[in-house]
Amino acid sequence: MTPVELADLLDAAYRQDRGLSREGPxxxxxxxxxxxxxxxxxxxAEAWAAWQELMAEGGDVEEPEAEYWLDVEFIEPCPEHR
Incomplete structure (x- = not known):
């Protein structure tokens, strides 16, 4: 998947988690x-950069909240680092 496709998935998952949309992965x-x-x-990092561009295009997602969600709530540590 491209960074833009990943960003779209992240955006949909974030919106679903925050109750902004019922649809998501x-x-x-x-x-x-x-x-x-x-x-x-x-x-x-590439997906985050693409998502930031998506947010800059006029979305209703706040960047600091989205970054926290991505880094702390969504991403799972790699099994080698658990």
């Missing part, structure tokens, strides 16, 4: 995404 996709990003910080 299913639990299996969310877990796979969280695990993958936790094990690939370079991809996480």
């Amino acid at each position: 299913d639990p299996e996709v969310r877990m796979e995404l969280a695990d993958f990003l936790g094990c690939h910080p370079d991809v996480q």
Whole structure:
């Protein structure tokens, strides 16, 4: 997946978690995404940069809250680091 596609998934998951939308990735996709990003910080950084651009285009998502959610609530530590 491209960083933009990952950003779209993250945005949908964030909105679902915050009650801004009922639609979002299913639990299996969310877990796979969280695990993958936790094990690939370079991809996480690219997805975060793409998501920031998406937010700058006039979304209703606040960047500091989204960054906290991504880093603390969503991302799962890589199994090697647990």
